[in-house]
Amino acid sequence: QLNNNAFQWMKVDQWRCNGDESSIVDRYALASIYLTLGGDQWLRKTQWMSASSVCEWQGVGCDVHKIAVTSLHLGGNQLAGAMPAELTLLTQLNSLDLDTNGLGSSILPELANLVELTNLNLAKNALTDKYLILLNGLGSSILPELANLVELTNLNLANNALTGQVPDTFSSLVNLESFKVDSNQMQGGLTTQIGQMTNLLELSLSANNLSGNIPTEIGMLSVLQNLNLSTNQFSSIPAEISQLTSLRSLEISSNKVKGDIPELQGMVQLTLLRLDNNKLSGNIPQMPSSLTTCNLTKNKFKGNNKNKNGVCILN
Numbered sequence: 001q002l003n004n005n006a007f008q009w010m011k012v013d014q015w016r017c018n019g020d021e022s023s024i025v026d027r028y029a030l031a032s033i034y035l036t037l038g039g040d041q042w043l044r045k046t047q048w049m050s051a052s053s054v055c056e057w058q059g060v061g062c063d064v065h066k067i068a069v070t071s072l073h074l075g076g077n078q079l080a081g082a083m084p085a086e087l088t089l090l091t092q093l094n095s096l097d098l099d100t101n102g103l104g105s106s107i108l109p110e111l112a113n114l115v116e117l118t119n120l121n122l123a124k125n126a127l128t129d130k131y132l133i134l135l136n137g138l139g140s141s142i143l144p145e146l147a148n149l150v151e152l153t154n155l156n157l158a159n160n161a162l163t164g165q166v167p168d169t170f171s172s173l174v175n176l177e178s179f180k181v182d183s184n185q186m187q188g189g190l191t192t193q194i195g196q197m198t199n200l201l202e203l204s205l206s207a208n209n210l211s212g213n214i215p216t217e218i219g220m221l222s223v224l225q226n227l228n229l230s231t232n233q234f235s236s237i238p239a240e241i242s243q244l245t246s247l248r249s250l251e252i253s254s255n256k257v258k259g260d261i262p263e264l265q266g267m268v269q270l271t272l273l274r275l276d277n278n279k280l281s282g283n284i285p286q287m288p289s290s291l292t293t294c295n296l297t298k299n300k301f302k303g304n305n306k307n308k309n310g311v312c313i314l315n
């Protein structure tokens with residue numbers, strides 16, 4: 001079904017087509033986005049809805065031939081409303097960045113058709129009213145269909161109202177390097193399929209309601225540099241986490257983790273360790289000499305647990 005407002009605009013548009021049908025489709029899609037998401041109120045909209053090529057519209061990027069739209073970067077631009085289905089007509093998009101706006105609706109299942117995407121950033125989408133941010137945002141579960149986007153290297157869905165679990169099908173996202181879903185309402189356990197995402201450099205799932213044991217498969221993420229699982233309900237840290245020798249930061253604070261701290265001395269690049277506000281007990285292992293920040297406060301350590309390298313805060 002055509003967006004009537006966009007269709008009517010196309011009828012009077014002064015731009016002259018270069019003969020490529022995809023240029024007409026992209027122009028119609030962008031007009032639909034502008035007219036649906038309150039374009040008149042956008043902060044940055046230079047050349048939008050003018051007779052110039054869409055490649056000159058602010059925030060729009062095109063291929064070297066100036067024909068197909070390949071990127072759309074409208075972050076922090078006061079977009080408001082539900083993402084229009086016409087967005088998915090931009091089939092050559094490799095980068096879509098709509099973070100920090102007011103896209104208060106569900107994620108479009110049709111986004112899974114944008115198979116050229118390498119970057120998808122929908123973080124911090126919330127309704128704003130009198131400068132007060134209401135954390136409403138994208139209220140739905142993470143769509144398993146997004147697993148079709150196998151070229152993704154960056155997926156950022158943080159600061160929304162997503163529920164459910166990380167789908168097992170996400171194991172197909174083998175090129176993913178950064179995956180952020182922090183500050184949502186995710187529940188249940190962390191899928192054991194996480195171990196298949198072996199190119200991950202950053203995994204951030206903090207400030208959700210995830211629970212159960214952190215899967216042993218986490219140890220398969222050999223190039224992981226930053227892991228943040230803080231402010232959840234996880235109950236244990238697997239010994240396999242010691243295999244993450246590329247880690248620079250490890251944050252699992254404010255959970256319900258019991259037992260001993262696994263051996264971490266082999267993490268020779270680790271500079272930040274936060275395991276505070278848990279139920280850890282037993283002896284504190286030797287820490288890597290690379291640590292500059294280490295917080296182990298609010299746990300249940302007993303006996304003589306002197307800090308072994310002078311960095312960790314225990315009380």
